[in-house]
Amino acid sequence: xxxxxxxxxxxxxxxxxxxxxxxxxxxxxxxxxxxxxxxxxxxxxxxxxxxxxxxxxxxxxxxxxxxxxxxxxxxxxxxxxxxxxxxxxxxxxxxxxxxxxxxxxxxxxxxxxxxxxxxxxxxxxxxxxxxxxxxxxxxxxxxxxxxxxxxxxxxxxxxxxxxxxxxxxxxxxxxxxxxxxxxxxxxxxxxxxxxxxxxxxxxxxxxxxxxxxxxxxxxxxxxxxxxxxxxxxxxxxxxxxxxxxxxxxxxxxxxxxxxxxxxxxxxxxxxxxxxxxxxxxxxxxxxxxxxxxxxxxxxxxxxxxxxxxxxxxxxxxxxxxxxxxxxxxxxxxxxxxxxxxxxxxxxxxxxxxxxxxxxxxxxxxxxxxxxxxxxxxxxxx
Amino acid sequence: xxxxxxxxxxxxxxxxxxxxxxxxxxxxxxxxxxxxxxxxxxxxxxxxxxxxxxxxxxxxxxxxxxxxxxxxxxxxxxxxxxxxxxxxxxxxxxxxxxxxxxxxxxxxxxxxxxxxxxxxxxxxxxxxxxxxxxxxxxxxxxxxxxxxxxxxxxxxxxxxxxxxxxxxxxxxxxxxxxxxxxxxxxxxxxxxxxxxxxxxxxxxxxxxxxxxxxxxxxxxxxxxxxxxxxxxxxxxxxxxxxxxxxxxxxxxxxxxxxxxxxxxxxxxxxxxxxxxxxxxxxxxxxxxxxxxxxxxxxxxxxxxxxxxxxxxxxxxxxxxxxxxxxxxxxxxxxxxxxxxxxxxxxxxxxxxxxxxxxxxxxxxxxxxxxxxxxxxxxxxx
Numbered sequence: 001x002x003x004x005x006x007x008x009x010x011x012x013x014x015x016x017x018x019x020x021x022x023x024x025x026x027x028x029x030x031x032x033x034x035x036x037x038x039x040x041x042x043x044x045x046x047x048x049x050x051x052x053x054x055x056x057x058x059x060x061x062x063x064x065x066x067x068x069x070x071x072x073x074x075x076x077x078x079x080x081x082x083x084x085x086x087x088x089x090x091x092x093x094x095x096x097x098x099x100x101x102x103x104x105x106x107x108x109x110x111x112x113x114x115x116x117x118x119x120x121x122x123x124x125x126x127x128x129x130x131x132x133x134x135x136x137x138x139x140x141x142x143x144x145x146x147x148x149x150x151x152x153x154x155x156x157x158x159x160x161x162x163x164x165x166x167x168x169x170x171x172x173x174x175x176x177x178x179x180x181x182x183x184x185x186x187x188x189x190x191x192x193x194x195x196x197x198x199x200x201x202x203x204x205x206x207x208x209x210x211x212x213x214x215x216x217x218x219x220x221x222x223x224x225x226x227x228x229x230x231x232x233x234x235x236x237x238x239x240x241x242x243x244x245x246x247x248x249x250x251x252x253x254x255x256x257x258x259x260x261x262x263x264x265x266x267x268x269x270x271x272x273x274x275x276x277x278x279x280x281x282x283x284x285x286x287x288x289x290x291x292x293x294x295x296x297x298x299x300x301x302x303x304x305x306x307x308x309x310x311x312x313x314x315x316x317x318x319x320x321x322x323x324x325x326x327x328x329x330x331x332x333x334x335x336x337x338x339x340x341x342x343x344x345x346x347x348x349x350x351x352x353x354x355x356x357x358x359x360x361x362x363x364x365x366x367x368x369x370x371x372x373x374x375x376x377x378x379x380x381x
Numbered sequence: 382x383x384x385x386x387x388x389x390x391x392x393x394x395x396x397x398x399x400x401x402x403x404x405x406x407x408x409x410x411x412x413x414x415x416x417x418x419x420x421x422x423x424x425x426x427x428x429x430x431x432x433x434x435x436x437x438x439x440x441x442x443x444x445x446x447x448x449x450x451x452x453x454x455x456x457x458x459x460x461x462x463x464x465x466x467x468x469x470x471x472x473x474x475x476x477x478x479x480x481x482x483x484x485x486x487x488x489x490x491x492x493x494x495x496x497x498x499x500x501x502x503x504x505x506x507x508x509x510x511x512x513x514x515x516x517x518x519x520x521x522x523x524x525x526x527x528x529x530x531x532x533x534x535x536x537x538x539x540x541x542x543x544x545x546x547x548x549x550x551x552x553x554x555x556x557x558x559x560x561x562x563x564x565x566x567x568x569x570x571x572x573x574x575x576x577x578x579x580x581x582x583x584x585x586x587x588x589x590x591x592x593x594x595x596x597x598x599x600x601x602x603x604x605x606x607x608x609x610x611x612x613x614x615x616x617x618x619x620x621x622x623x624x625x626x627x628x629x630x631x632x633x634x635x636x637x638x639x640x641x642x643x644x645x646x647x648x649x650x651x652x653x654x655x656x657x658x659x660x661x662x663x664x665x666x667x668x669x670x671x672x673x674x675x676x677x678x679x680x681x682x683x684x685x686x687x688x689x690x691x692x693x694x695x696x697x698x699x700x701x702x703x704x705x706x707x708x709x710x711x712x713x714x715x716x717x718x719x720x721x722x723x724x725x726x727x728x729x730x731x732x733x734x735x736x737x738x739x740x741x742x743x744x745x746x747x748x749x750x751x752x753x754x755x756x757x758x759x760x761x762x
């Protein structure tokens with residue numbers, strides 16, 4: 001297959017932007033990314049988004065292309081729930097690797113503040129199975145609570161150990177100018193925060209966020225012209241699991257994450273030991289713990305314990321979520337997978353404006369649903 | 382780029398299926414398509430769908446993959462409003478052309494009967510611009526009424542001439558066992574049918590439909606093993622226009638259709654004169670008229686007049702919409718673009734169970750919104 005490179009990145013701050021429309025958010029990220037890529041018109045746009053339907057807007061590819069002056073190019077929206085960004089990146093990569101397109105813009109955008117919180121929370125549950133799960137009234141936090149309780153019980157993980165992840169993420173986000181939650185918290189704060197769905201407490205969960213992030217992908221030939229620091233998309237893997245939790249083989253695993261990582265590692269010819277920096281999908285603390293295990297960064301059942309012991313900070317290998325992760329950078333659902341890629345590109349270029357850990361090989365892992373649609377990428381300087 | 386072939390197709394009847402869930406509809410088409418393609422497990426699934434959110438279900442790729450026994454493969458959903466099917470086909474094609482995937486399943490599915498008609502009609506309007514258009518209360522039929530009035534006035538087209546399209550489509554659909562509307566109608570019937578949004582009458586508009594259609598795409602090497610009658614994806618083009626009508630350069634044109642056709646013709650090395658059979662996007666009669674012009678099948682302003690004069694029937698070149706089109710085969714929104722491809726594949730193979738016009742080179746044209754996201758494909762025996 002033809003090689004693909006990232007030659008431009010851009011993102012907005014993550015937060016609640018009641019005064020910006022979804023097209024304005026997207027445009028801010030798009031213009032930054034195109035600026036870095038020599039402001040040449042891309043051939044196509046792929047939009048990662050999950051919930052613009054809550055604001056009665058579909059057809060986002062034409063909406064954003066037109067608003068950013070790109071009328072006439074090709075494009076479509078990609079959806080894979082909270083994994084929409086990663087899946088959109090796979091689609092954008094394929095457009096380049098096919099040889100049909102030379103420059104492709106991939107933009108993830110989400111504006112969850114369009115609707116009141118109960119409507120948005122209900123929308124997020126559309127990532128689950130409407131017929132098998134939602135009909136019983138379970139929320140998305142509720143599903144993750146089941147996983148968290150099972151994980152803690154099976155592997156003997158204490159509530160304090162589970163609390164170490166949000167504490168580290170809030171610490172990292174303090175230095176990230178794009179992060180939503182800029183507030184140092186303690187393990188005690190986590191344990192005292194309100195229960196959302198027992199045992200998930202407020203500080204175990206990522207916030208509701210608005211934001212947009214964009215990358216410009218280019219073929220090898222074009223990349224060398226447009227950028228002095230192109231980042232190579234060395235590996236890419238996506239895998240699907242059942243949408244509903246009841247059909248899973250094991251409740252304390254994310255097998256689609258494992259599979260997608262295997263595909264990405266194989267394509268890149270590297271292993272988890274080679275990763276310098278990673279941005280992983282910590283929608284809930286337990287998601288992070290299991291993800292660390294499926295990615296080969298921790299033995300099974302030890303993900304949360306290793307975090308509690310001080311691993312995965314800047315200086316460790318890999319450094320995980322120096323951005324603050326979904327937990328504290330924020331989780332603008334369909335944009336999250338692209339935020340992760342932008343952040344790792346900036347790390348590898350030495351340009352990340354927060355904790356810059358540098359490195360040569362980076363990884364991103366983006367989940368849709370409770371691990372129903374997972375994309376792993378390996379990026380290389 | 383690597384060549385891609387269609388090695389299996391399948392579809393459900395189009396209609397209202399209150400007793401079938403969206404995953405059951407999809408599975409019916411998927412199993413038929415996989416059956417034709419030797420029942421080998423595909424590497425990826427791309428789902429074309431616009432409005433499953435109306436039934437509170439996203440994450441369709443994992444939902445359908447799991448239900449059809451394909452857990453673990455890669456996939457995502459593609460959305461481009463009513464053009465979701467065509468855009469999904471572009472994504473699926475790119476996965477093959479990239480060389481990363483060898484067998485890709487593309488399934489379009491829509492179940493509009495999930496919700497009452499007013500809710501569904503409102504959902505369909507999400508293809509338009511929520512901030513610039515819907516806020517004024519306009520419906521999707523209303524937007525097309527504006528185009529129809531302008532087209533008739535500018536080009537001196539009579540109400541009778543506009544009525545010839547639905548009459549032809551109902552006639553064609555009568556012989557298509559998969560069609561939704563099986564009823565012969567006259568020009569007088571069209572002119573007497575209730576006004577939906579003046580001058581659009583009931584019989585000018587496509588119905589609300591449920592349905593699913595699927596194709597299996599394969600690389601050249603795999604295609605030769607799996608099928609004796611692989612159909613070559615010779616050309617493919619997609620283009621975006623503004624989502625809102627007010628920003629268009631000309632209200633009686635579909636410039637994204639023109640652009641997407643130019644890309645597809647160039648890639649295939651053929652012109653509109655070479656097309657034997659076409660399935661085009663006639664969500665409204667006026668959409669068909671303008672589409673015939675943008676595709677080069679009729680001079681500007683003459684599309685509807687040529688239909689009234691008896692062109693585009695079986696025996697003519699090209700024969701257009703022998704299936705009965707969106708108008709009478711039905712319009713299961715996100716599935717429509719895949720239905721068109723399935724139908725043209727069957728025509729070229731000589732297997733279409735309705736009016737079989739045969740031919741060597743076929744074309745499909747699928748629109749999202751009022752021509753905001755358009756995909757044209759050229760298929761070759």
